[in-house]
Amino acid sequence: MAAAARAGFRRLFSVSAFAPTPPPAARPAAEPCNNLFVSGLNKRTTSEVLREAFCRFGQVVEARVITDRISGYSRGFGFVKYATVQEAGEAIKGMDGKFLDGWVIFAEYAKQREAPQPPQQATPSTAPSGYQ
Numbered sequence: 066m067a068a069a070a071r072a073g074f075r076r077l078f079s080v081s082a083f084a085p086t087p088p089p090a091a092r093p094a095a096e097p098c099n100n101l102f103v104s105g106l107n108k109r110t111t112s113e114v115l116r117e118a119f120c121r122f123g124q125v126v127e128a129r130v131i132t133d134r135i136s137g138y139s140r141g142f143g144f145v146k147y148a149t150v151q152e153a154g155e156a157i158k159g160m161d162g163k164f165l166d167g168w169v170i171f172a173e174y175a176k177q178r179e180a181p182q183p184p185q186q187a188t189p190s191t192a193p194s195g196y197q
Contacts, residue, residue: 095174099126099153101145102175106130107166108138118165119145123152144175 116128130143
């Protein structure tokens with residue numbers, strides 16, 4: 066029993082708190098599309114400011130900053146939709162890593178949403194005959 070306790074204790078403290086964490090796995094890049102995901106936005110950035118910043122790279126169909134329901138301020142990210150994929154590519158080259166409202170923003174192709182899965186129907190369990 067004491068040997069097992071010592072082995073468990075040794076295993077518990079064998080990993081140093083100062084050991085470097087493993088690097089995160091690289092996320093797969095999204096397919097090129099005309100919709101961009103923009104992150105790193107200032108809390109005060111509005112959809113109009115986002116549109117103005119990105120309109121110099123092509124025809125912006127929609128620019129939307131995602132806001133907090135309670136405060137109404139930006140949640141720090143948004144989406145910009147262009148008329149063509151080429152315009153979206155130019156916008157990434159021109160705006161990724163640049164300043165907007167005093168903050169460095171990041172622009173990348175938006176990932177397509179997966180279709181929501183229908184909920185699984187639970188199968189009725191068979192309760193023992195004494196339980197109803």
